[in-house]
Every structure is written in C-alpha cells, then in structure tokens.
Amino acid sequence: MSEASKWAESRNRRVSNVKKRPAQGRRRRIQIRLANRPSIIRRGLTADRTRDLPERDARPSGRLYTTDEPGHGAAATGHPLDRRRVGCVGSGFGLSRADRDSAPGMCRAMLNVSAILGRPAETGLLRIALACGLAALPVTVSAKDQSKPWKVSGKLLGEPDPKHPAEAERSEKARDVSGIACATDTGFPRICLVADDESQGAQVAILRDGSLVAGRFIRLIDATRNGKPLELDAEGVAYADGAFYVIGSHGRPRREHGQDAEGDARAEATRHLFRIRLDPNAVDPETGQLRAEPEITGTAALARIIADIPALAPFHDRALEEGGVTIEGVAVRAGRLHAGLRGPVLADGGAAVVSVPLAGLFDGKPAAGTLATVALGPDSRGQKRGVRDLVAVPDGFLILAGPMHDPEGGAVAAGDYTVFAWDGTGALRKRLDLPGYPDREKPEALLPLDERSDGQRVLVFFDGPKEGAPRALMLPR
Structure with a gap:
C-alpha cells in the first residue's frame, strides 16, 4: 500500500470528531477548517480542462472529508474510503498517479464544498484539482460569500461640501460611484481612477484583489451656481494608450418653471470630456x-458632435425623463472614443453607442460621430433598457444594460440589469443576468478583473451604497 493510502486510512480513524449537521434524506454538510488558504474554492473554478501534474510522491498536506448521502462516507461512519464522493482540500497535494489509482475514493470523485472556513489566499481550486486528478469540481458557494463587498480603505469622495467646495477632504463619502478604469488589466495592484457622479472630478485608487485604497482626488471642474458647486455628473471612466478618460453625462436636469438659467448651468457643467495622463x-x-501633478486636457466638442447625428438631434438638451441624451458609459479603443447612452432608446428599441475619433475631440480636427445601436431588450417590467456602462475588452466590449428609467420604488428586480458581450458592430451575446438588489442600490460600473477556467471575473460598483460597495461576479463563458 502506498504511503498516501496508508495516511488516508489512518486519517479515517480520526475523523469521527468532525462536526456534522444530521439530516434525514438530505446531504450532510460538513464544516471544515483548512490549514491552507483555499480562497479560489469560493470563486467556483472547475478543472474540466486540466492535465495531470508531473509525477511526484509527497504526503498530502490538506484534509480529507466526504459530502455523501446520510450514513455514508468516512466522516459519517469511520469506514475506509471507497468510491463515495470525497474531496481533497489544501495545497501541496503531490500524489503520484499510482497513489491516486490506489485510493480512488480519495482523489477521483467530485468535490462539493458546503462551507469553507479559512483565510483568503492566492492558491486555489485549480491547483487542488490538478493534484487530485479530478475531471470536474462543481462547487457550492454561499450567497453571502459571493456578495461580500470588497473593503475600501481611506475615503472615496462624493458630493463636495457646499461651504468649502475646494477642500476635497471635506466632501461627503461617495454614494454614487459611477465609473472606474485601471491602467492595467492583469495582476494586482492596479492604478485606477474612480468617479462619483456628484463630485467635481475623479479619484486615484489602488486596486488589490479583494480591496481598494482611495487616493488622491483630481479636480476637473470648479463651476458654481449661486455659490454652490455644480456636478460634473461623471458617468464613465476609460483607459487606453497611457491616458484615462472621464466623461460627463452630457445630460440636462428636469426642466422646472422659472429655472431655465439654473438648468442651463447644470447642463453645461456635465458636457465635458477629460483626458488625464498620470506618470505611473x-x-x-x-x-x-x-508625487507629480497629472496632465489634464478637457474638451466640450462631444456635445456638438452628438447633436449633429440626425437620429439623436431631437433628443439633445432634453431631460432623461423625456428620453434626452444621457451618457453613462465610455470606452476607448483603436483611436476612437465610444460613448454608451442610457437614453434615448430609439424607436426600434436600440440603445445608442456613439463613436468619435479622439483626434476630432482633442486635436481640433474635423470629426463626425458614428451611431451604432444595440438591442438590449426590456427589463422585468417590460420597459426599455439603455447602456449603464461600457467597457473595452480584447474582443470587443462589455455592456452593462439597465433600465432607461429607474423603477418606481427603486428596488431592482432580477434580470433588470444584464451584462452583454458586444463585438462593436452587430453581434450581441448575453453573459449574465444580474440578481435583484434592494432599494437605492443600482449596478453602475463594471471592471474586468481576470479570466478563469469557468469564466471572466468582474467587479461591479453600485450607485446608492457607501463607496460603491464593490462586489466580484463571475461571467460564464
């Protein structure tokens, strides 16, 4: 008998003290504390496209447990391991193929984790799967673990103090995070820029896997009306070719009798696009x-370009409630800026994406906008959906689709928001319907994190909770 198999039998004799929740006719759920750090188990990776590790002999360093039917398995009965479902958990499993063949119950069956207690880590399930030689590892992860917001250190800034608008540190904590982009799209940490639509600028942030550090605030406008600061209403952030781009909504507030001058001033404050270069x-x-000031270039040319597009001209300078032009997403690729519009949704049901050469925006060269439409379908109430964020990815774009008009009562139903993949021309593919969210909590910004064996991990920021309450989600392939 191999060393690993002897160890497994010895382990079986000592598992009777494992805590179990008795259940008749239900699968036992066994909580296991892991000595190692299996954070990626919570991320739901599978190993269906893995290959064997190099052959080597080593004593397993993790723990052994079963999640079989009541009354079965080593943890339930103390019987020797056999062909029942058994999980090999931990890093450092270096069993040779001979060892795996001699202990089929140990490293051949499916792993179904009901509860995992342990420290986060960078090691993960894929490594475990390779070591155990598993073909597939369906993982059950609690909703609580999936939805836990990432930690924000420092203070993401939102609405400025009306009495001291120039003093950023006096601003309210952000509650309307609306855009984020990072200077790199792989690895951590990353230098990023975050926008809140009630502020007058954007803020540097350092993104780590599981947390965010709020850094320097970069003021982009200082406009006031009757002594009160006006919002840039920044709704999107993009990064390309060494520069960040921050875009205002280019919208107009609801018209009120006798308030045209106020509305004009507020609309003017939003009709800006900024290019920001930071020395890494x-x-x-x-x-x-x-340690050095950023290079900032602003332009107001986009508003005119959008107004000159025949299909959008009737909606220029109208409030969102009237279907007016409102930008909520921005992406830059191949020398063109792409602005995703929340409104209007056009007569054919298509949401609008306007693309413009960067040279026509920042270099004063003649430029015209190109209009594309994407059919994002209705929300759960049958209402039109527009673009709520737009992100450039290697094979096109990700679109966060959401209601053009927020639902009455504010609560978001399951499927109201959807992430689509778009090739930039016509093909649109649904990646994920987002779940429902409580009142005053709307998905607002999308950031790709990394590619994994079972999909693409993204970070979602929300309008409503303090500092965006960022949460990671997995987009299936």
Missing part, C-alpha cells in the same frame, strides 16, 4: 497619492 512612477502604490 509618480503614483504611490500603497496610498494612491501623487
């Missing part, structure tokens, strides 16, 4: 503070 060497990777 001037960004403190721990705090997000800057």
Whole structure:
C-alpha cells in the first residue's frame, strides 16, 4: 500500500470528531477548517480542462472529508474510503498517479464544498484539482460569500461640501460611484481612477484583489451656481494608450418653471470630456497619492458632435425623463472614443453607442460621430433598457444594460440589469443576468478583473451604497 493510502486510512480513524449537521434524506454538510488558504474554492473554478501534474510522491498536506448521502462516507461512519464522493482540500497535494489509482475514493470523485472556513489566499481550486486528478469540481458557494463587498480603505469622495467646495477632504463619502478604469488589466495592484457622479472630478485608487485604497482626488471642474458647486455628473471612466478618460453625462436636469438659467448651468457643467495622463512612477502604490501633478486636457466638442447625428438631434438638451441624451458609459479603443447612452432608446428599441475619433475631440480636427445601436431588450417590467456602462475588452466590449428609467420604488428586480458581450458592430451575446438588489442600490460600473477556467471575473460598483460597495461576479463563458 502506498504511503498516501496508508495516511488516508489512518486519517479515517480520526475523523469521527468532525462536526456534522444530521439530516434525514438530505446531504450532510460538513464544516471544515483548512490549514491552507483555499480562497479560489469560493470563486467556483472547475478543472474540466486540466492535465495531470508531473509525477511526484509527497504526503498530502490538506484534509480529507466526504459530502455523501446520510450514513455514508468516512466522516459519517469511520469506514475506509471507497468510491463515495470525497474531496481533497489544501495545497501541496503531490500524489503520484499510482497513489491516486490506489485510493480512488480519495482523489477521483467530485468535490462539493458546503462551507469553507479559512483565510483568503492566492492558491486555489485549480491547483487542488490538478493534484487530485479530478475531471470536474462543481462547487457550492454561499450567497453571502459571493456578495461580500470588497473593503475600501481611506475615503472615496462624493458630493463636495457646499461651504468649502475646494477642500476635497471635506466632501461627503461617495454614494454614487459611477465609473472606474485601471491602467492595467492583469495582476494586482492596479492604478485606477474612480468617479462619483456628484463630485467635481475623479479619484486615484489602488486596486488589490479583494480591496481598494482611495487616493488622491483630481479636480476637473470648479463651476458654481449661486455659490454652490455644480456636478460634473461623471458617468464613465476609460483607459487606453497611457491616458484615462472621464466623461460627463452630457445630460440636462428636469426642466422646472422659472429655472431655465439654473438648468442651463447644470447642463453645461456635465458636457465635458477629460483626458488625464498620470506618470505611473509618480503614483504611490500603497496610498494612491501623487508625487507629480497629472496632465489634464478637457474638451466640450462631444456635445456638438452628438447633436449633429440626425437620429439623436431631437433628443439633445432634453431631460432623461423625456428620453434626452444621457451618457453613462465610455470606452476607448483603436483611436476612437465610444460613448454608451442610457437614453434615448430609439424607436426600434436600440440603445445608442456613439463613436468619435479622439483626434476630432482633442486635436481640433474635423470629426463626425458614428451611431451604432444595440438591442438590449426590456427589463422585468417590460420597459426599455439603455447602456449603464461600457467597457473595452480584447474582443470587443462589455455592456452593462439597465433600465432607461429607474423603477418606481427603486428596488431592482432580477434580470433588470444584464451584462452583454458586444463585438462593436452587430453581434450581441448575453453573459449574465444580474440578481435583484434592494432599494437605492443600482449596478453602475463594471471592471474586468481576470479570466478563469469557468469564466471572466468582474467587479461591479453600485450607485446608492457607501463607496460603491464593490462586489466580484463571475461571467460564464
């Protein structure tokens, strides 16, 4: 008998003290504390496209448990392991193929994790699967673990103090995070820029896997009306070719009798696009503070370009409630800026995406906008959906689709928001319907994190909760 098999039998004799929740006719759920750090188990990876590890002999370093039917399995009965479902958990499983063949119950069956207690880590299920030689590892992860917001250190800034608008540190904590982009799309930490639509600028942030550090605030406008600061209403952030781009909504507030001058001033404040260049060497990777000032270039040319597009001209300078032009997403690729519109949704049911050469926006060269439409379908109430965020990815774009008009009562139903993949021309593919969310909590910004064996991990920020309450989601392939 191999060393690993002897160890497994010895282990079976000592598992009777494992805590179990008795159940008749139900699968036992066994909580296991892991000595290692299996954070990626919670991420739901599978190993259906893996290959065997190099052959080597080593004593298993994890723990053994079963999740079989009541009354079965080593943890339930103390019987030797056999062909029942058994999980091999932990890192460092270096069983040779001979060892795996001699202990089929140990490293051949499916792993079904009901509860995992342990520290987060960078090691994960894929490594475990390779070591155990498993073909597939369906994982059950609690909704609580999936929806846990990432930690934000420092203070993401939102609405400025009306009495001291120039003093960023006096601003309210952000509650309307509306855009984020990072200078790199792989690995951590990343230098990012975050926008809140009630602020007058954007904020440097350092993104780590599981947390965010709020850094330097970069003021982009200082407009006021009757002594009160006006919102940039920044609704999207993009990054390309060494520069960040922050875009205002280009919208207009609801018209009120006798308030035209106020509305004009507020609308003007939103009709800006900014290009921001940061020297990466001037960004403190721990705090997000800057050692040198950023290079900022602004333009107001996009509003005119959109107004000149025949299909959108009737909606220029109208409030969102009237179907007016309102930008909520921005992406840059191949020298063109793409603005995703929440409204209007056109007569054919298509949401609008306008693309413009960057040279026509920042270099004063003549430029015309190109209009594309995407059929995002209705929300759960049958109402039109527009673009709520737009992100460039290697094979096209990700679109966060959501209601053009927020539902009465504010609560978001399952399927109201959907993530689509779009090739930039016509093909549209649904990636994920988002679940429902409580009142005053709307998905607003999307950030790709990494590719995994079972999909693409993204980070979603919300309008409503403090500092966006960012949560990671997996987009299936």
